[in-house]
Amino acid sequence: MTATQLVFDPFSEEFFTDPYPTYRRMREEAPVYYSDEYDFYALTRHEDVAAAFKDYETYSSARGIELSMIKKGGVPPESKSMIFMDPPEHRRMRSLVNKVFTPRAITALKDTVTELIEYHLARVDTSQFDVVADFSALFPVEVISTVLGVPAEHRQQIRHWVDASLHREPGQIELDETNWEAVHQSGAFYYNLIQERRKQPQDDMISGLIAAQVERDGGGTTRLDDIEITGFATLLGGAGAETVTKLVGNAIVQFARNPDQWQKLLDDRSKVPAAVEEVLRFEAPTQYNVRYSLKDAHLHGVTIPAGNAVFLLGGSANRDPDAFTDADQFNIDRDRTEAQNLGFGYGVHSCLGAALARLESAIALERLLDLMPRYEVLWDGCKRVSMTNVAGWSNVPVRVLP
Numbered sequence: 001m002t003a004t005q006l007v008f009d010p011f012s013e014e015f016f017t018d019p020y021p022t023y024r025r026m027r028e029e030a031p032v033y034y035s036d037e038y039d040f041y042a043l044t045r046h047e048d049v050a051a052a053f054k055d056y057e058t059y060s061s062a063r064g065i066e067l068s069m070i071k072k073g074g075v076p077p078e079s080k081s082m083i084f085m086d087p088p089e090h091r092r093m094r095s096l097v098n099k100v101f102t103p104r105a106i107t108a109l110k111d112t113v114t115e116l117i118e119y120h121l122a123r124v125d126t127s128q129f130d131v132v133a134d135f136s137a138l139f140p141v142e143v144i145s146t147v148l149g150v151p152a153e154h155r156q157q158i159r160h161w162v163d164a165s166l167h168r169e170p171g172q173i174e175l176d177e178t179n180w181e182a183v184h185q186s187g188a189f190y191y192n193l194i195q196e197r198r199k200q201p202q203d204d205m206i207s208g209l210i211a212a213q214v215e216r217d218g219g220g221t222t223r224l225d226d227i228e229i230t231g232f233a234t235l236l237g238g239a240g241a242e243t244v245t246k247l248v249g250n251a252i253v254q255f256a257r258n259p260d261q262w263q264k265l266l267d268d269r270s271k272v273p274a275a276v277e278e279v280l281r282f283e284a285p286t287q288y289n290v291r292y293s294l295k296d297a298h299l300h301g302v303t304i305p306a307g308n309a310v311f312l313l314g315g316s317a318n319r320d321p322d323a324f325t326d327a328d329q330f331n332i333d334r335d336r337t338e339a340q341n342l343g344f345g346y347g348v349h350s351c352l353g354a355a356l357a358r359l360e361s362a363i364a365l366e367r368l369l370d371l372m373p374r375y376e377v378l379w380d381g382c383k384r385v386s387m388t389n390v391a392g393w394s395n396v397p398v399r400v401l402p
């Protein structure tokens with residue numbers, strides 16, 4: 001009997017539906033996986049992925065963090081933002097926004113986040129609604145665009161652009177015309193907003209970035225230009241809109257499959273933050289980030305030569321039984337000190353918005369516990385997104401049970 005060939009295809013239907021059996025085989029059979037079809041390497045074991053996230057001198061972000069960009073030879077100048085930079089440039093850019101996202105600064109946003117969440121939940125049909133389409137898709141973009149300073153009437157539009165720019169059909173690697181159109185429209189929108197804020201600054205992040213000074217390579221300091229500020233806004237708007245949406249949808253699916261865990265939350269609300277961490281570990285909204293190898297890397301008897309795309313599969317690392325006991329079990333009470341949860345990445349690029357994401361997700365779960373202590377997912381209506389490196393659902397209809 002011949003074993004089935006091990007194929008990891010990040011653009012396949014199978015990947016979007018259930019990548020975990022493939023991850024298991026990759027960790028066991030090919031910890032340094034090579035894809036003949038697309039010509040990339042992939043790391044799946046927790047210790048390898050964590051080490052690679054930290055080693056930016058070997059695994060660079062500067063050529064992009066998805067395959068198509070790396071294959072094209074880099075990030076187009078108009079799309080440049082700190083997620084596509086290595087230190088020291090990355091550190092200088094990140095320090096401009098770090099203080100807006102400290103846990104203390106985020107705590108100050110708690111009332112705004114709560115209001116937005118309550119506003120949207122007050123509008124759902126409380127007997128049956130779609131947790132993602134009617135709720136979790138709507139509020140995160142409003143939170144982050146409030147921070148940026150996007151006027152209220154344009155906030156949902158940002159989400160439609162982000163969705164359209166990330167959408168991929170199975171097998172589609174390159175951005176198509178619809179993807180590009182969304183990228184350009186949102187870029188033009190931010191560019192115009194920056195011009196307005198230059199004339200009339202307000203108490204928002206775009207005005208803050210206009211006023212900021214950044215150190216340059218040569219040693220001097222200058223202000224950011226329009227393209228750089230547009231890059232920040234696009235990155236934050238995108239990262240802030242998509243991922244929490246997915247986390248909340250993934251949570252409601254996992255709790256439906258594990259009702260005893262939902263009951264634990266109903267019994268003890270202090271477990272909500274731990275539940276958020278477990279969803280992030282078990283079914284991370286960001287399954288992978290891609291890097292470009294700047295030098296040869298040797299591991300498990302294989303050499304990844306310099307000049308290659310390398311997938312860092314955090315989604316697999318978080319299910320590695322060598323890192324987590326009963327890794328394939330969804331357990332909100334698990335010992336969180338066993339290993340680093342890689343759901344927010346790790347190292348210099350680890351998620352800037354982690355504190356905000358935790359706050360939003362925890363409040364959303366709290367309110368959903370109030371609204372639907374007992375619920376069932378209407379599985380036939382569930383639909384997964386097919387997006388580049390974002391995993392989750394676009395539709396999770398639920399019926400609230402008496």
Ligand code: HEM
Nearest residue numbers: 082083239240243244247286289344345349351352353357
């Ligand atoms: C559950 C929600 C979220 C998840 C799972 C998530 C995940 C991640 C991951 C895995 C990375 C690392 C990327 C890399 O190494 O290449 C990252 C970076 C980043 N995230 Fe998040 N994120 C979430 C929410 C947010 C939110 C709400 C914001 C909004 C502020 C945000 C902003 C960013 C930014 C700006 C970066 C780039 C940081 C850098 O390059 O230094 N994220 N995120």
